[in-house]
Amino acid sequence: MSEHSEHEHHIVSPKVYVAIFAALLILTGLTVAASYLEMGVFNAVVALAIAVIKATLVVLFFMHVKYSTKLTKLTVGAGLFTFIVLVGMTLCDYITRAWGRW
């Protein structure tokens, strides 16, 4: 468990919440606007990049991970890593098969 000094219960101020809320709304508008542009494969890339930015903002500020203990940060990191393994290893299998759909 964490050191006592590390666990000063940090109260995130409403100003931060309002800023993140505004950023999330702007990014939502941006991702919808981007979907109306013709960008080929980059439509998917841009949409996912914006989604990742939005999710990161939610995790860091709304879910307080930025102000959390190292244990929480490690747990979130482990979850992300395991998720990437799930998707990555599954795709490795599908991409390397000889059924020619990729």
Add this chain to the structure above:
Amino acid sequence: MSDSPVMTQGALEAAEHAHPPYQRHHFETVDQQADATNFAMWVFLLTEVMFFGGLFTAYLILRNWYYPAFVAASHQLSIFWGTTNTGVLITSSFTMAMGVWCAETRRKSGLVLALVATFVLGLVFLGIKGIEYHEKWEKHHVPGFHYSLQSFINPSSDPVAQEYGDKALPMDMARKTELYFFLYFAMTGMHALHMIIGIAILAFMIVRARAGAYTSGHVTFVENFGLYWHFVDIIWIFLFPLLYLISRHQ
């Protein structure tokens, strides 16, 4: 300590147990209890990540296999309703975050207000989802015995397909649109189920908050529910572009 008089031992125990009523006996300090509970909540959320991760992986692979079908089928979703619902859900995450702040700073009426706002916005989200599901039902786009391929093998019969200039799909590819809608209902349906559970817990929390339960220093429950609610928001943040947006132009 075995030779201490009984009276002293009793007094010692009483002194050791001088802690807030919400601290469970198996924790040494309130901080330790808060850390352990927070950790447990995150581990639960990781199982949820893996659960939804499987659905996202299935979507990724099938979309690449049956690309034309997934593109034509996703044109049937309404970007207007999708965007509106994204705004509603993000707002509900904001009100929930404000609720956590109110609990931390012991503002009882503020907390009740924030929880009620989150509750109402959750219901609005489900209502809009209901409108969208109803549209799919009416057009026979719900997978099953009544599924209709009309919009995809004969796009001129469907105003939405016409608007996007969809070309008729060959029969074998058109049948794969059902797979898209299966994933659409599985993913948004599981997401909606999480919302329904969240809304039920919110109702319980509103009653408890009115009695002052979370504004006397013990905020763990509100905080961890906040984590759950924000997690459900994150799932939607990915569902929205993947299901509604990325196929607009193809």
